[in-house]
Amino acid sequence: MAEHRLAVQLARILDEVACRGDRHFTGTSVVICRALDGLPYCAMTEGWPVSAGASLVDNLLAMAHGESPYHDGFHLLTSNFEFLKVACYLAPRISDEAPRVSFAGRGSRFSTAYFMSLLSPAICVGIVGHRREVTVFRQGRILAGQGGPLSASTGVAPLSLSLVARSQAEPSAALRKG
Numbered sequence: 001m002a003e004h005r006l007a008v009q010l011a012r013i014l015d016e017v018a019c020r021g022d023r024h025f026t027g028t029s030v031v032i033c034r035a036l037d038g039l040p041y042c043a044m045t046e047g048w049p050v051s052a053g054a055s056l057v058d059n060l061l062a063m064a065h066g067e068s069p070y071h072d073g074f075h076l077l078t079s080n081f082e083f084l085k086v087a088c089y090l091a092p093r094i095s096d097e098a099p100r101v102s103f104a105g106r107g108s109r110f111s112t113a114y115f116m117s118l119l120s121p122a123i124c125v126g127i128v129g130h131r132r133e134v135t136v137f138r139q140g141r142i143l144a145g146q147g148g149p150l151s152a153s154t155g156v157a158p159l160s161l162s163l164v165a166r167s168q169a170e171p172s173a174a175l176r177k178g
Contacts, residue, residue, distance in 0.1 A: 003138065005078055007124040011136045012080070017060050018132040027130040028064040029074040029109055031122050033084070036076065038121040041088040044073050050083045063087070064128075074112070079123060092116045100140050113137050124135055136164035 010032060017028060033039060042175040049070050050059050056077075063086060073087040079169040094116035103111045113125040117137035124143070136144040 003123050005145075007126075007136050007138045007143045009062065009081075009090070010124055011128045011134060012126050013025065013056060013060075013127045014134045016057050017064070020057065020061060020127045021064060021128075021132065024066040025061070025132075026064050026071045027109065027128050028060050028071075029113060029125075029127045030060070031074050031076050031090070031116055031168050032079055032081070032123050033076055033123060034079070035121050036084060038092040038094070038119065039076065039116075040119075041076065041085065042091075043085055043087065044089050049086060054083050059083070069162050073115050074116070074125075075104045090116055092119055095140075101142055114140060117141075122127070174178050 004040065009011065014028070014030070031039070047069075049068070051061055051062070054062070060075070061066060062077070067070060070087040072165040074090050075083060076088060077083055090112050094115060095118055098116050098125065099114060100173075101114060103114070107129070109127050109129065113127045114137055117125040118140045124138040126134070126138055128134050134144060135142060
């Protein structure tokens with residue numbers, strides 16, 4: 001249950017990131033993990049852009065700016081939402097099982113997040129696309145999409161119309177329960 005609460009918290013954080021991003025927002029990707037051991041990652045940049053005085057949302061927004069050298073890749077965080085690594089290339093193993101979600105039209109960020117969420121060191125994985133679509137995975141299942149709190153009955157977040165209106169993003173296809 002604690003891991004589900006972390007996924008809910010991550011969805012809320014990423015919803016705020018999506019709503020606050022400006023026209024230079026490129027999207028962002030986050031892995032909440034138990035440990036770095038067992039995660040197939042490689043840091044793509046040197047340096048540490050995390051500002052100790054800034055909130056998690058502000059740090060993610062700064063790194064997601066198109067001119068930031070840290071806008072690409074996934075950021076690895078602890079279960080306390082503290083940065084471990086930034087801007088990492090991830091290479092999760094492709095599962096032999098058929099995916100529980102469709103990758104059609106979703107892109108590599110989406111499919112990487114899905115496969116990463118299947119790994120035991122990963123608690124949950126969240127992404128915000130450049131069109132402001134928020135998706136959170138846990139163990140290969142979509143727990144949230146396009147912002148909004150997780151529904152207690154379905155475990156899937158409803159489409160956030162306020163998110164679409166504020167970001168002027170196009171709504172994506174309806175979520176499928178994983």
